[in-house]
Amino acid sequence: MVNNRQKVSCNILTDSMAVPDKLEGKDVIVIRVPRAERTSRPVYVGSDPRTGTYRRNFEGDYHCSIDEVSLMIRDSALVTDDNKLLTDLDVSVFCPDTVKSYRNIYQLIRQNHLWNKEDDAMFLRRIGAVREDKDTGKFHPTVAGLLMFGYEYEITAVFPNYFLDYQENRTNGIYARWTDRITSQSGDWNGNVFDFLLRVIPKLQADLKVPFMFKGNQLDEDTPLHKTVREATVNMLANADFYGRRGVVVHKGADGFRFANPGSMRVSLTEALQDSASDPRNGVMMKMLAMVKYGERACSGLQGIFKTWQSVHHCAPKLEVTTSGGVDRTTLILGFEGHQPDIEAMKLLYDNPDELIEVSDMQKCKGEKQNVAQNVAQTDNNVAQKGENVAQNVAQTDNDVAQGGEYVAQNLDDCIVAIIQERPNVKREEMARHLSVTKKTVERHLKDLKISWEGHPKTGHWKLP
Secondary structure, three states: OOOOOOOEOOOOOOHHHEEEEEEOOEEEEEEOOOOOOHHHOOOEEOOOHHHHEEEEOOOOEEEOOHHHHHHHHHHOOOOOHHHOEOOOOOHHHEOHHHHHHHHHHHHHHOOOOHHHHOOHHHHHHHHOOEEEOOOOOOEEEEHHHHHHHEOHHHHHHHOOOOOEEEEEEOOOOOOOOOOEEEEOOOOOOOOOHHHHHHHHHHHHHOOOOOOOEEEOOEEOOOOHHHHHHHHHHHHHHHOOOOOOOOOEEEEEEOOEEEEEEEOOOOOOHHHHHHOOOOOOOOHHHHHHHHHOOOOOOOOOHHHHHHHHHHHHHOOOOEEEEEEEOOEEEEEEEEEOOOOOOOHHHHHOOOOOHHHEEEHHHOOOOOOOOHHHHOOOEOOOOOOOOOOOOOOOOOEOOOOOOOOOOOOOOOOHHHHHHHHHHHOOOOOHHHHHHHHOOOHHHHHHHHHHOOOEEEOOOOOOEEEOO
16 A cells, blocks of 8 residues: 555655564564655655645654645755745845955955955855846846845745844843844844844854963964854754744853754754764755855764863753644754853864964963064064064054953954954954954044944944945
8 A cells, every 4th residue: 555656655664664573462563664755755645745744743643734744845855945046036135235244254264266356246146146047047046145145024025934033131031031132123234144143143152261272373262162152053044944933043041052943854863963964954055154164064063063062061952853833943952051161171172272372381382482473563562471472563553562462463454354244243342352452543443444333332233334
């Protein structure tokens, strides 16, 4: 019967999966039903998947909802759904500021890449945000391009349930539901995926511990823990079903982080955690993010997240897929469980730990590291005795070389632009601290660069010229 296509849509059983056995002295046949491959789902009885698709939970079989069946059908395609061409739209749905931010970061990371010479139209084609309609010869956005760079009102016209939500509550709900919140529908920003990342990741990373470690002559602030939080955020968005209800929710609290997205995982939990399996629901979006160093493409995402968090916080993350009201939801929890981060364990997780120098070792290495402090213009003896890691070729004239082992960029203007591109809402004081200059120096350079602050003093952001 299972081979009769009028009875069952697909036979996923083999002879070896049915074996005789005994149960309480009686002969029984045990049939082991495997997880159907994504490309074979949904497996259903009868001729209509909407009425014949069932799913097993821990209590028995239940009839799948239309939402569940629709997701299975979308996921069954060999090409990810975000590669779909939106022929009813054109590039006017893209926010130019978001495209510019992406290109600035791309150029900063890949300074000599040929695509930097392309205009926006060709660049967007290169990265998969736009593609040609072979029938008409016209160019239209892909789903990935719309999600990454589109205006929120254009996105919701295609994805009515689209919603991005960042919630922060350091009081664990004692005094308020949240102390900070960003939503895609607020109307005071573009509401697309890439701008969401630019706004949310700095907030998630703001309170993470940073060992005073130097790589060359620069303070390495992108710790394994920072990368883990960034990877978890990207992983959530790359696997989200944007057709699904309840939206994407990121929560930061005193007890840790929670990342939740609509849609189940396209591989089993075992495969995801043990076999380094990578099958993102939004593959084109994942590729775009990987191009600007957001997210892994080496199939080590979840494994890396679990390994780093367990090593540094000595507690296991939790990954769960739940179904409620016929809607699947995947949630990753990175909890603290009362543990402070293990800084010594974190140091061992750096990509090249042998290249790093601890500030406490600077005096011991002074004889070997004299070249680090060369070519720095000293005017008022303001270069600290312990700060041998000051960057080369920076001329400071107004007592701007701070004491201590702080990071000073080779070009202050370029560094300010790079910081703002990474954190559009960074404060002047933070830039001054990172660059080891005064706040007035930062303000002077901001004015010269014609970089202005837009929006509320607390919730606004910098606008690059």
